Amino acid sequence: MAPNGNELYARANLDLVTVYEISKILCSSLDVSKTLREALNVLAHHLEFRRGMIALADDDGVTLRLEAAVGLNAREWEAARYYAREGIIGRVFAAGAPIVVPDIATEPLFLNRAGSRDEPHEGKIGFVGVPIRGGNQVLGVLTIDRVASPSRGFNRDVRLLTMVANLVGQSVALRRVVSQEHERLMSHAKRDVREPRGRFKLNNVVGNSRQMQAVFAEVHQVAPSRSTVLLRGESGTGKEVIARSIHELSLRKGQPFVKLNCAALSESLLESELFGHEKGSFTGASTERKGRFEMADGGTLFLDEIGDVSPAFQTKLLRVLQEREFERVGGSKSIKVDVRLVCATNRNLEKMVAAGTFRSDLYFRINVVSIFLPALRERREDITALARHFLERFNKENDRQMALSADGEEVLMHCYWPGNVRELENCIERTATMSQHDAIDRRDFPCSANRCLTQVLHFMNKDDAVSPLVSAPVPETVGGDDSAGAERMPQAAPGRQFSAEKPQGERERLIWAMEQCGWVQAKAARLLNISPRQMGYALQKHNIEVRRF
Structure with a gap:
């Protein structure tokens, strides 16, 4: 029996709501595993299917592994691995086109690795698979299976799943772009720095090491341009000094250099500080006031701790960076500015983008040129x-x-x-x-x-205000046989109270032992009475960086 007009309208409306809800979920975070599970749950609720799977291609472009699923247990999840051109899912991936199986019980190409045939059911079970695309590339496959109905074909399922698969493809492609950019930046930061040609100098900046000479070279290279610069590094590495050097080496050196610490202000105060406000726009606004963007017009604006800006304010900041215009708080007149932006952060913006706490579009807007400042150690x-x-x-x-x-x-x-x-x-x-x-x-x-x-700060004790501080020499092995494990601790210096008690907690004990032994793993392992291999595993487990002097 053909559906009437009201039923067709209700289905179309449900499809629209489904696509809208899934798009919101996929845009909320770059944690793809999480968002894909939530998207499949929405599909299961609206389409009433038994099982749903999203399989994505590995880096080899041949193997497909499950990224998210609904209706599968752990054993079925482990078994659900596919290869290009293998079974229905492999053929959808290889051909890049949807495939519908009206009855999986009679289809010889259906592999049944997820156990769809084994579940008790009434009637025929249909299967729909559509490719997940990212641009011109097939990234994976989206599948569902449900009880077939004579009054309900699969055309609507194919149409809806194709739209959802396109949204999924955009989300997966964006995550891969962010991951590749993060890997590129990390490799850039950790690579062996070659000695630059000649020597570079910056006013009020001390640095003759290879690492800092490389930073100086990058500053000299980027300063004359108009590009936005993102300074990255731990707190206290001198990001503000480098930002001022970029300004002084640029064509804007005679114009204002304005700075603002974004972490020091609340969202409302930050908006007023950056954009200014009109007289009477809020309680206490007795006069008109220019914001930092206006004050830096023609010059450079340095935004420190950009990673601490709230998600709500990130949207406002993005518009200003895109359009180079804004309105003061309480005003309606658009103000255009010509500002060179330099940002700084000690946070991992890539992880924040993946977690949904930092907008990906703002990330790409400020991360035009990245300069990493090495830690002092x-x-x-x-x-x-x-x-x-x-x-x-x-x-x-x-x-x-x-x-x-x-x-x-x-x-x-x-x-x-x-x-x-x-x-x-x-x-x-x-x-x-x-x-x-x-x-x-x-x-x-x-x-x-x-x-x-x-x-x-490092040896703060939970029970006491401050624990006794230890500055002990490295343990020495008695004799020449390390396997004996017999050690003696040299006497503490006169006037210094030495405590051999290890701090509480496994991570604290590991750090304590490494510091006592000058960050030599073998000596620290002997001090803790474990093997060097166990020491290495423990350091990796607790993500402890081995300090090199």
Whole structure:
């Protein structure tokens, strides 16, 4: 019996609602496994099918593995692997065209790896498979199976599933683009840096190491252009100083350099700070006020901690970056600006995009040119020069004649510096201020008396306010036989209380042992009475970076 007009309208409306809900789900996050499961649940609810699967191609372009499924148990999931041209799913993938099987019980090409034939059912079970496309490439296959009905063919299913598969294809393709970009950036950051031709210099920036010379070269290369720059690196690596150097080396050097820390303001204050406000636009707005975009017109705007901007404000910021115009808070007049944007973050934006907390379109808008700033522990040859630079500035500001001794430099070279250049600067200023003589040596540094602020933060104890700080020598093996495992601990230095108790928690004990042994895994393994192989597995398990000096 043919459906009447009301039934056709209801089906069309249901299909439209289905596509709309699935599009919202797929746009909400780049966690494809999560969004595909939710999309299949919507399809199962609206189409009333028994099972649904989404199989995506591996990197080899031949093997298909399940990415999401509805109605399968663990055993069926493991069995559901396919190859191009194998069975119905393999043929859909290879041909790039939908295939409908009205009755899977009579189809010899149906492999039944997911057990669709084995479930009890009444009547015939039909199967529909459509290709998932990303551009001109087939990325996978979307399938459903349901009880066949004489009054309901499969044309509607094919049409709806094709639309859904196109949405899925766009989502999968976007995830792969983000993943490839992240891998490219990470390989760029971790690759061996070659010595650039000549030497580069930046005002107020100290860096003779290969890593910093590479950064300087990139700054000189990108500064004359109009491109948006994203500075990346740990907190305290000097991103603001590099941003100012980019401005000073650009054609805009005579124009304003305006900076704003996005993490320091709430969303409402951030909007007012960036875009300005009209008089009377909110309580306390007694006068008209220009925002940072207007103040930086013709120059450079530096947005620090861009990764901390809320998702709601990201949408507003994206429009300004695209159109280069905005309205003040409480105003209706569009204001056009000519601003060169430099952003900075210490966050992993790729993970944030995948988690749906950072807009992918804004990510691509600000990530035109990326410059990675190395951590201070990765460029230890710059530590002494930086320390002398900070000490020279301290002498000028305080009318002193302080100098750094050789053993004082050795102390600085053996620190880990989790706070990077900012921590080194604070350490020099604190030590120079408290020193009672003009030559800073080992005894003047807080770590020599177990008062290092970094150690206090690192060895914070849950029970006590601050746990006793340990600065013990590396254990030494008695005799020459390492397999014996017999060790002795040298005596603590006079006046220093040494505690051999390991911190609570496996990760804390691992870090403690590695620090006591100078980050030599074999020695740390002996200290913990485990094998080097077990030590390596434990470090990988807890994602502990092995520090190299």
